[in-house]
Structure formats: C-alpha cells, structure tokens
Amino acid sequence: MPDHELVNLARHELVRIGLAKHKEILDGCVVRMPKAYPTYDPDYEAAMPTIRAALAQFKNVYPVGRNGMHKYNNQDHAMMTAKLSVENLCDGAHHDIWEVNVDRVYHEEVEK
Ligand SMILES: Cc1cc2nc3c(=O)[nH]c(=O)nc-3n(C[C@H](O)[C@H](O)[C@H](O)COP(=O)(O)OP(=O)(O)OC[C@H]3O[C@@H](n4cnc5c(N)ncnc54)[C@H](O)[C@@H]3O)c2cc1C
Known part of the structure; x- marks a missing residue:
C-alpha cells in the first residue's frame, strides 16, 4: 500500500476507535520496518x-x-x-x- 493510503487508513482507524477527530490529525508518516512480525506461512x-x-x-x-x-x-x-x-x-x-x-x-x- 502506498504511504498516503496507509496514513489515510490510520487516520480513519484513529477516528473510528474514538482516539481523535479528523480535524485534529494534522499529518502522518510511514516507517517501514523489516521483520517487525515473525510471519507464519503455511509451512x-x-x-x-x-x-x-x-x-x-x-x-x-x-x-x-x-x-x-x-x-x-x-x-x-x-x-x-x-x-x-x-x-x-x-x-x-x-x-x-x-x-x-x-x-x-x-x-x-x-x-x-
Ligand atoms: C507493532 C508492534 C506492537 C507490539 N505490541 C506489543 C505489546 O503491546 N505488548 C507486548 O508485550 N509486546 C508487543 N510487541 C512485541 C514486542 O515488541 C516483542 O515481543 C519484543 O520486543 C521482542 O523482544 P526481542 O528482544 O526478542 O526483540 P527486539 O525488541 O526486536 O530486540 C532486538 C534488538 O536486536 C537488534 N538487532 C537486530 N539485528 C541486529 C544485529 N545484527 N546486530 C545487533 N543488533 C541487532 C535490534 O535493533 C533490536 O534492538 C509488539 C511488536 C510490534 C512490532
């Protein structure tokens, strides 16, 4: 997902769970972290x-x-x-x- 879409997703989720209102969110940035989660594949x-x-x-x-x-x-x-x-x-x-x-x-x- 491109950065701007991720920031928008986070924005929507923050609003949806009631942590912030749309107008309160000024900006966001994406940090892509390799190996943040151990991925369990089918094997x-x-x-x-x-x-x-x-x-x-x-x-x-x-x-x-x-x-x-x-x-x-x-x-x-x-x-x-x-x-x-x-x-x-x-x-x-x-x-x-x-x-x-x-x-x-x-x-x-x-x-x-
Ligand atoms: C987004 C996210 C949210 C999380 N939320 C929670 C939570 O709410 N509660 C909870 O209990 N756990 C949570 N966790 C899990 C928790 O962060 C991990 O379980 C914990 O940090 C693992 O500890 P660790 O020492 O194994 O690894 P890490 O904390 O990842 O430490 C490994 C360290 O080794 C260093 N390192 C890597 N390679 C090298 C190298 N070659 N040479 C030298 N140093 C190196 C890294 O820089 C890092 O500092 C979350 C994890 C993520 C990603």
Whole structure:
C-alpha cells in the first residue's frame, strides 16, 4: 500500500476507535520496518523442527526472543526466553526455552 493510503487508513482507524477527530490529525508518516512480525506461512510448523535441530548442533548458540526464535512472542515471553537462556548459560540450568508460551492461553482477539 502506498504511504498516503496507509496514513489515510490510520487516520480513519484513529477516528473510528474514538482516539481523535479528523480535524485534529494534522499529518502522518510511514516507517517501514523489516521483520517487525515473525510471519507464519503455511509451512512454518513443519519447518521449525528442522531449524531447531540444526541450531541444536551448536552448543554455543542461544536463539532467544521474537526473531531469534521466529516466534510470535509478546515482550514478556521474549524476555523470559532470554532470562532462562542466561540461567542455562551461567547457572548450568536445563530450561527448554521452546516451551515458553506454548500454551498460548491468550492472543490478540479480533472482534468482527
Ligand atoms: C507493532 C508492534 C506492537 C507490539 N505490541 C506489543 C505489546 O503491546 N505488548 C507486548 O508485550 N509486546 C508487543 N510487541 C512485541 C514486542 O515488541 C516483542 O515481543 C519484543 O520486543 C521482542 O523482544 P526481542 O528482544 O526478542 O526483540 P527486539 O525488541 O526486536 O530486540 C532486538 C534488538 O536486536 C537488534 N538487532 C537486530 N539485528 C541486529 C544485529 N545484527 N546486530 C545487533 N543488533 C541487532 C535490534 O535493533 C533490536 O534492538 C509488539 C511488536 C510490534 C512490532
């Protein structure tokens, strides 16, 4: 979508959810951020075990966080994977960081 259309979309959404009135929105700009979200394509789940097995061969590689694990973690879970990895690294713990956020009791819900 071109920048001006994105700004217009944001403008409409701000008004629609009641955060601002049209006349209060003076301008907007678009920042395109690569890898802002880990994208789950249809082959994602099948590919993950292969990638995890390949990474597991390296005893000094600790994939953590959102892009590090290619996982749609929120901030708390991303931080938890780092915290547990530090315990594995420094305290000889054996946490399985891939178990963080597997139950996914909540996620953003879409209201239609
Ligand atoms: C639009 C948006 C809204 C969000 N809203 C929420 C929310 O409301 N609540 C919530 O809990 N979470 C939210 N999140 C998710 C949250 O931002 C992430 O879960 C969290 O930031 C992931 O932390 P991280 O440390 O894994 O990665 P990041 O916070 O992305 O940190 C990675 C860091 O590594 C740096 N980096 C990358 N490559 C290199 C390199 N080669 N060399 C050196 N440094 C490098 C990056 O610059 C960055 O500073 C949102 C995310 C987005 C994109």
